[in-house]
Amino acid sequence: MKYYGKSHIGLRRKNNQDSICLAENQQHALLAVVCDGIGGGKAGDVASALAAEHMKKSFEQAVLCHKNDVEVKQWLKGVIQEANDLIFTQATRREEQRGMGTTMVGILHCPDATYVFNVGDSRTYGLYEDDFLCLTEDHSYVADLLKRGEVSEEEAKHHPNRNVLTNALGIWDSVKVDINKVKEDYKMLLVCSDGLHGYVSEELIRHIMESDCALQAKVDLLIQAALDAGGYDNVSVILVDKEDAADE
Template sequence: MTLHSFGKTHIGYKRALNQDTFLLEERDGVLLAIVCDGIGGGNGGEVASQMACAHVKDRFKSMPKCLQDVDVKRWLETTIREANDLIFMQSAKKRSLKGMGTTLVGVLVCEQGTYIFNVGDSRTYGLYAKDFLCLTEDHSYIAALLKNGQITMEEAAKHPNRNVLTNALGIWDQVRIDIHKIKNDYQALLICSDGLHGYVHEDVLREILAQSISAEEKVNLLIQKALDAGGFDNISAIVLEREGSIHG
């Protein structure tokens, strides 16, 4: 399966620092794409997101050939837990970095299939022939309330705790990691921080992903939509697109 890919991050209009970091790497026919959205005062969030991406990138250089699903999932689980430990320990050592953390969301495409993984509230969306779905579950206070039927979507949009995470890399010594294998029948995947999905409606995301333009043009359009909505947060997006599924 040939995938076209492109990723980009933008500081937005309101933040002094870009605490988002993204990773887009290919090696021996394996494609790895990650978006991290840092959290924490000062430059802590920026440090945490960069540490997470740097660690995964380093481990990816020596990733063994994965023969089975269990190998892929074990590698992802181990690598992400190592990143959590590194950030947690660095946060404990340096007072200026105390409380830093980061979300992490990504996709790994290899011979065995396509795997999505997630910590926090950054997301992966999938565009299909007849559908557009959010493939990840937010690890947030609001998501838990919605899941339990305690609030409506309208209430969630205005809830005072809508930005509170229940899970992130580096905040706690333990971390929950969602890892799932998905079918390869998608036309495109979008990996993004909440600077995009928090301000641009899913109908607009779908419309842009379905256009007959390049992955790079789609990413630029998506980021522009978030900027047009006010650019209140850092914005990061990666598009992976199956060759010939939408155009060509």
């Protein structure tokens, strides 16, 4: 298992409100998380950093080997709720941070299982032998419209409310988390903020992931693709490669 991640401020923003977490523990479990802060000037960067740091610290102290699916999912739900509480409490105590929050998306890879978790509209994608799939469901106003068949995929891409979230960390005192165990037949996983998937086509993302480049170069190419598309947002990318490629 090889992995690499990077975050970039983009070309239009004054600060980077994304935070990433990449950690491997002594049991050879891997945690990869991307958080995209929200709240504009109201400390979205603080919220995303709080969430990422809490996940990393909790993961490094956890014993996850030999846990069953229910126990692993309970652990994930618990630490994500704790991250929500940290942000929510701090936001209520500091006027300048009131209203801050963050998305969170990530994977937890244990030696015998992989779990995907999500809050908000950051995403995880899976590259397979013959397929490329989004493994998370956006928690957004437009995603709900799509689900109800009220807009088409093309209309959703240009909808004026496409960035309106229906779920995020730190905004309410409790948080809804999607947690799913995924099959182990993937070749590579991509964890990213909407600074990538909101501006770069899935066709191009897949093409870069399938290229013969080393893992670090693929991450750089994905970020460059977002910058070439205008760099309107911060962009964060983590790639986790299950293949032992000779060129790496």
